[in-house]
Amino acid sequence: MASSPRSISIAAGQGFWGDWLEAPYRQVTGGSIDYLMMDYLAEVTMSILQKQRSRDPALGYAKDFVPAMERILPTLAERRIKVTANAGGVNPRACAQAVADSARRLGLSGRLRIGVVTGDDLLGRLDRLLARGHELRNLDTGRPLSDVRDRVLSANAYLGAGPVVDALRRGADIVITGRVTDTGLTLAPLMHAFEWRPDAWDLLAAGTVAGHTIECGAQASGGNCLVDWERIPDLANVGYPIVEASADGTFEITKHPGTGGRITVAGVTEQLVYEMGDPTAYITPDCVADFTTIRLSQAGKDRVRVSGIKGKPATDKLKVSVAYFYGFKAVGTLVYAWPEAYEKARSADRILRERLAALGLAFEAIHTEFVGVDATHGPLARGAVPVADIPEVQLRVGVRAPTREPVERFTREIAPLILNGPPSVTGFAGGRPKPEEIVAFWPALVDRNVVEPCVEVVDV
Amino acid sequence: MKRSDRKRQKRRVRLVELAHARSGDKGDTANVGLIALKPEYYPLLVKQVTAAKVAQHFKGMIMGQVERYELPNLHALNFLLHGALDGGGTISLKTDAQGKVFSTALLRLEIEVPG
Numbered sequence: 001m002a003s004s005p006r007s008i009s010i011a012a013g014q015g016f017w018g019d020w021l022e023a024p025y026r027q028v029t030g031g032s033i034d035y036l037m038m039d040y041l042a043e044v045t046m047s048i049l050q051k052q053r054s055r056d057p058a059l060g061y062a063k064d065f066v067p068a069m070e071r072i073l074p075t076l077a078e079r080r081i082k083v084t085a086n087a088g089g090v091n092p093r094a095c096a097q098a099v100a101d102s103a104r105r106l107g108l109s110g111r112l113r114i115g116v117v118t119g120d121d122l123l124g125r126l127d128r129l130l131a132r133g134h135e136l137r138n139l140d141t142g143r144p145l146s147d148v149r150d151r152v153l154s155a156n157a158y159l160g161a162g163p164v165v166d167a168l169r170r171g172a173d174i175v176i177t178g179r180v181t182d183t184g185l186t187l188a189p190l191m192h193a194f195e196w197r198p199d200a201w202d203l204l205a206a207g208t209v210a211g212h213t214i215e216c217g218a219q220a221s222g223g224n225c226l227v228d229w230e231r232i233p234d235l236a237n238v239g240y241p242i243v244e245a246s247a248d249g250t251f252e253i254t255k256h257p258g259t260g261g262r263i264t265v266a267g268v269t270e271q272l273v274y275e276m277g278d279p280t281a282y283i284t285p286d287c288v289a290d291f292t293t294i295r296l297s298q299a300g301k302d303r304v305r306v307s308g309i310k311g312k313p314a315t316d317k318l319k320v321s322v323a324y325f326y327g328f329k330a331v332g333t334l335v336y337a338w339p340e341a342y343e344k345a346r347s348a349d350r351i352l353r354e355r356l357a358a359l360g361l362a363f364e365a366i367h368t369e370f371v372g373v374d375a376t377h378g379p380l381a382r383g384a385v386p387v388a389d390i391p392e393v394q395l396r397v398g399v400r401a402p403t404r405e406p407v408e409r410f411t412r413e414i415a416p417l418i419l420n421g422p423p424s425v426t427g428f429a430g431g432r433p434k435p436e437e438i439v440a441f442w443p444a445l446v447d448r449n450v451v452e453p454c455v456e457v458v459d460v
Numbered sequence: 461m462k463r464s465d466r467k468r469q470k471r472r473v474r475l476v477e478l479a480h481a482r483s484g485d486k487g488d489t490a491n492v493g494l495i496a497l498k499p500e501y502y503p504l505l506v507k508q509v510t511a512a513k514v515a516q517h518f519k520g521m522i523m524g525q526v527e528r529y530e531l532p533n534l535h536a537l538n539f540l541l542h543g544a545l546d547g548g549g550t551i552s553l554k555t556d557a558q559g560k561v562f563s564t565a566l567l568r569l570e571i572e573v574p575g
Contacts, residue, residue, distance in 0.1 A: 044550055140487050226563065227480040227497070266480065266495065269534050273493020275484035276538050279529050292531050308533075326551060367546060367553035375555045377565045378521045398553030440551050443487060 004247055008193045010186050010210070011242045014038040014085075016215025017045055017062045023217060023240045024068050028075045030256035033242060036076075039182045039215050040065065046179065047323035047439040049089035050123070050154035060091030061098075069174070070102040076173065077111045083174040084164055084185040092116045093259040096176045096458070103460040112460040115167025117177035119453040122155040122446070129450065130255075136320060136444040145442060151325040153439060154207045156348040157446060158319045159393060160285030162198065162209070163453035166190035169227040179321070183211030183284055186243060193248040198286075203291035205311025206249035208282065212289075213253055213271055213306070214241045220253060220271040222261030228352050229269065236258025239302075240278065245425075248381040250307040253298055263302040281312075285319075285448075288312040317445040325438035327364065328407040330400035331398040332414035333371075335427030344422040345370050345395040352397060355413055369396045392425065400438070469575030479505060481563035488548040489524075490528060490559030492566050502535040504521040508571040514539055517569045518562075539566070 004320045011033040013024035022456045027036055040062040053060025072205045072243040076083065088095040103112050122129065126149070130136070136155075145152075156179035162318035165188045170441035187207035190196060196203045214219050220241040222232040239259025245251035253263055272291060276282070288311060291433070295308035331454035336344040349368045356366070369375040371394035374382050411433045418425055475481075475494070478501045483492040494509065496502040502515060511528040518526070524542025545559055546552040556562070 224482075226482065227495075266497075269495050269536060270480065270482040270493065273491070273531070273536055273538055274482050274532060275486060275497065276491050276493060276529075277540065279484060279538055280529050292533055294533055296534065329551075329553060331553065365553060367548065369555055371555065376561045377568065380517070380521070380565055380568050396555065400551070400553055437548055440547075441487070441549065 002373065004038055004194050007246045008034040008142065008189065009242050009244045010035040010037050010214070012037055012191055012214035012217050014040060015215065015219065016042055017216055019217055019381060021064070021068060025071055026259070027240055027242070027258070028072045028079070028081055029200065030239070030259060033081055034193070036081055036083045037185045038065070038083065038087060039185060040085065040087045041089065041179060041440050043167050043321050043323070044439065045417040046090060046156055046321065047153045049091070050323070058094050060120045061089040061095035061217060063085040065095065066098045066102060069099050070106070072349050073103050073106055073108060073112070077108050080190065082168065084188055085175070085183070086177045086180045086185060088176045088178045090121055090178065091157070092118050092176050092178045092297065096178045096214060100458070100460045106335065107387055111172045111459055113171050114173040114458055114460060115170065115172025116456045116458070117159065117163040117167060117175060117180060117452065117453060119163070120156045120159045120179040122157055122451070123152070126152065129446070130345050134446055134450065136322065136442070139443040140446065145322060145444060148324045148442065153323045153325060155322045157451045158285055159190035159451070159453050160184045161191055162286070165191045166455045167457055168192040169454070181284055182215035182452040183208045184286060186214060187286055190245055199313070201287050201311035201313055202309060203249040204287040207245070208242045208289045208290070208311070209272075209288060209294060209306065209309050210245060210280070213268060214243055215272060215275065217241070217275040218261060219274065221255050221263050222267060225262070225267045225270055227266040232262045236260060239420045244301030249309060252305050254303045256306045262458070263304055265296045265298050265304055268296060268304045271366050283315060284321060285314060287314050297414065316448050318448050318451055319443045320446045322441055322442035322444060323439050326438040327400060327402040328404045328435045329398060329400040329438050330407045330411050330433045330435045331396060332411065333394055333396045333427065334362065334373060334414065334425050335392055335394045336422065337392045337426065338367070338390065340388070341390050341393040341424070342370060342373055344424060347422045348395050348417050348425070349397060354419060356410065359409060361403045361409055363399045363406055365400045367398045370394070371396050404435055470572045472570045472573045473573050474570050475509070476567035478571075478573070481567055481569065483559050483561065483563035484547060485545060485559040488543055488545050490541045490544040491563045492537055492539045492541065492562050494539065495534065495567060499535050502532065504532060504571065504573060505537055509537060510568065511539070514566065515568070517566065518544070
């Protein structure tokens with residue numbers, strides 16, 4: 001870039017894998033933007049993708065990304081909009097290949113460059129790391145990874161904005177990554193466009209907060225917003241959030257004109273506190289941001305100004321997310337109707353548990369909820385409404401075990417209750433519940449210097 | 461109303477009248493961000509919605525400790541509820557495996573406000 005622009009805009013197009021398919025298209029066509037940021041990776045996603053790649057080496061990325069890109073590629077090329085996306089999962093090169101194929105089919109050969117960021121995947125290096133004394137102790141329990149080594153399915157370090165900046169600097173229009181942090185996908189375009197130095201901690205913290213604000217898509221623009229929720233307009237056409245940032249690290253959160261939803265200080269505050277730990281130390285690979293320094297003000301309709309953000313130096317560790325096989329679980333449900341719906345459901349639960357005990361099945365946990373009475377607020381909600389009048393209650397029982405057999409047997413104990421348990425029961429059309437493999441997560445830290453990000457940029 | 465009158469008259473209200481909230485998860489820990497609906501409510505929240513009171517409120521629902529952080533700039537408190545999610549995300553058998561509605565469960569808490 002010849003000279004730094006005065007401001008740039010980054011639009012959120014996807015807050016998780018499974019988010020609204022219309023959002024990316026609306027973001028690139030609904031007004032002028034410079035970058036489209038798409039976040040696809042939750043912890044659970046990496047292990048699913050790892051499984052897919054083990055069955056087919058051409059898979060292992062967020063497949064929905066490819067048709068989403070195919071739909072917007074002509075607009076991206078025409079308007080020179082760049083994309084940052086961690087849709088690459090555990091196979092960013094295959095993802096980039098699929099997008100390149102789409103681009104060529106659309107006649108865009110020679111008009112787009114794709115950047116690929118890898119190096120986050122530690123699975124193949126795990127034993128060497130452990131042998132060299134990197135214990136990858138669980139951040140919650142303190143146990144060393146060797147406890148579950150034989151059950152590990154995937155292991156990925158969280159990369160920061162750095163390699164994405166590198167790809168943009170080398171001319172990439174679309175940057176496809178593996179496990180790059182959600183916030184890094186927003187911070188990278190800012191570092192690139194404004195030439196922020198990698199030790200400009202306040203600026204990096206500002207870009208990180210910008211990323212945190214829009215990484216969950218419409219959660220910053222009226223979706224899942226509690227404050228004044230019933231008056232948030234036109235969520236059917238909700239506009240996903242857009243960051244308009246200046247070189248000094250201040251930015252505004254807004255959305256395209258004519259879209260639904262709402263952007264207010266209260267709504268943005270809800271998103272800022274989402275999934276927060278210690279607000280003075282929001283740790284990313286890029287910096288440590290202090291959320292207690294954020295200043296918000298309403299700068300106009302659907303426009304919130306964000307300023308004042310302070311940051312501290314990045315730590316010398318990177319977070320690693322290890323997925324490992326844990327066991328099996330299943331959840332069965334039945335619905336009981338008035339009168340005495342709750343009593344009937346409770347009676348059915350007692351009978352079920354007695355039968356499971358009589359079978360001698362060993363579970364790690366059996367968990368009962370009465371949906372409509374206590375499933376979400378537990379004992380805090382019991383007694384909140386007169387139980388006798390409840391029109392229906394869903395009995396929901398879940399079990400968990402290290403092996404499949406007891407869970408499988410449990411799934412056959414639900415249906416019999418329809419004919420041999422309490423009356424007024426329905427809601428079993430879905431059939432027998434299925435045992436499900438549990439993939440659990442092992443959060444750990446690794447020395448930053450053992451992780452080597454890799455950046456490739458290719459012409460389409 | 462005079463200050464002395466205000467001191468005498470107190471009433472109990474649920475947090476839902478004073479604050480809004482959003483919650484999320486990190487492993488087996490749920491976080492609840494509690495945000496004052498008006499800036500003048502924030503000192504009330506700081507004073508009365510203590511970690512101990514929140515731990516008491518969620519007794520039987522969470523296995524671990526409650527930590528509290530203050531964000532005066534956002535008129536918000538952040539609570540970490542440890543051991544709240546039956547093992548967390550994929551392990552959990554709970555409907556609310558990711559702690560999404562611990563937010564509104566906290567809003568059931570009653571505190572004392574000037575009358």
